[in-house]
Amino acid sequence: MLRDEIIQKAEESPTGIGAAATHGRGFLHTSAPEMTRCYLVKWSTLNLTAPDLYVDPNDSESQKQELRQLVAVSKERVSTLYGKYTATPIIIAGHTMDVMKVYGDNLYNRAGRSCSTPVAAFIVLGPQGFLDVNVLAHELAHAEFSARTGYWNRGTIPGWFDEGLAVVIEVLSNVVDR
Ligand SMILES: [Zn+2]
Numbered sequence: 001m002l003r004d005e006i007i008q009k010a011e012e013s014p015t016g017i018g019a020a021a022t023h024g025r026g027f028l029h030t031s032a033p034e035m036t037r038c039y040l041v042k043w044s045t046l047n048l049t050a051p052d053l054y055v056d057p058n059d060s061e062s063q064k065q066e067l068r069q070l071v072a073v074s075k076e077r078v079s080t081l082y083g084k085y086t087a088t089p090i091i092i093a094g095h096t097m098d099v100m101k102v103y104g105d106n107l108y109n110r111a112g113r114s115c116s117t118p119v120a121a122f123i124v125l126g127p128q129g130f131l132d133v134n135v136l137a138h139e140l141a142h143a144e145f146s147a148r149t150g151y152w153n154r155g156t157i158p159g160w161f162d163e164g165l166a167v168v169i170e171v172l173s174n175v176v177d178r
Contacts, residue, residue, distance in 0.1 A: 035115065037103050038122040041092055046099070056094030063095055066131055074136035078144050078169055087147035089114065089140065093125035100126035114139040116146035116154065138170035 037044070046054040049064045053071060075085040092103045097110065103124045104113055112129035115122050121143045129135030145162050146154050154162070 032105065034103055034105055035117065035122075038090070038092065038115070038124070039120070041090065041103070046092065046094075052088060052090045054090070054092045056096065056099050058098075059093075059095050063131065067093060070131060070133045070136055071140075074133055074140050077133075077137045077173070078141050081169060081172075082144055082148070085140070085144060087121060087140070087143040089121040089123045089143035091123045091125065093130050095127055095130050097126055100124060111135050112139045114142035114146075116143065116151055118151045121146060134170045134173055137173070138166045141166040141169040 041054050042048075044054070045057060047057045047059075047064075049055050050068050050071070053068065055064055055067065059067075071091065079085045092099060094100065097107070100109065101107060103122070104126065105115075110126040110128040111132070112123060112125045112135045115124075123136075123139040123143060125135065125139070129139070142162060145165060149157060
């Protein structure tokens with residue numbers, strides 16, 4: 001039963017199987033225009049609302065507060081399975097597609113994406129994933145996986161393993177969240 005539930009949730013997931021192709025895994029991503037914008041986010045018009053957490057300046061204060069709380073809860077969930085959250089991804093989020101259009105890699109991904117490079121990891125959240133703890137946990141899990149393996153070793157591990165682990169962490173919310 002649990003297996004069937006996980007498969008069903010993975011198929012329904014905005015970040016799971018159907019969206020797997022949107023997750024950055026290759027070196028090409030480090031030279032893509034949106035990646036350059038990610039590297040330069042510190043000098044953008046986005047607001048820094050917590051360390052390594054940039055938001056659309058049009059997001060409301062309550063949205064920013066909720067996002068900060070969800071990031072903490074999501075890291076805690078990933079930590080439950082990994083023991084400790086060690087990754088330091090830069091999160092870029094917005095409640096509209098504006099942020100995703102600039103920092104994401106396509107216009108159809110409304111949830112989220114993660115992309116690790118040799119020097120930094122980024123998570124970009126669109127309107128569907130902006131305040132979704134499951135999407136956050138999924139993307140944070142990708143960043144943790146990359147941090148654990150190291151960028152250069154990550155490519156030696158099949159992508160489905162990384163994706164599967166992220167989906168498991170994504171759908172285990174009612175088990176591990178407090
Ligand atoms: Zn994924």
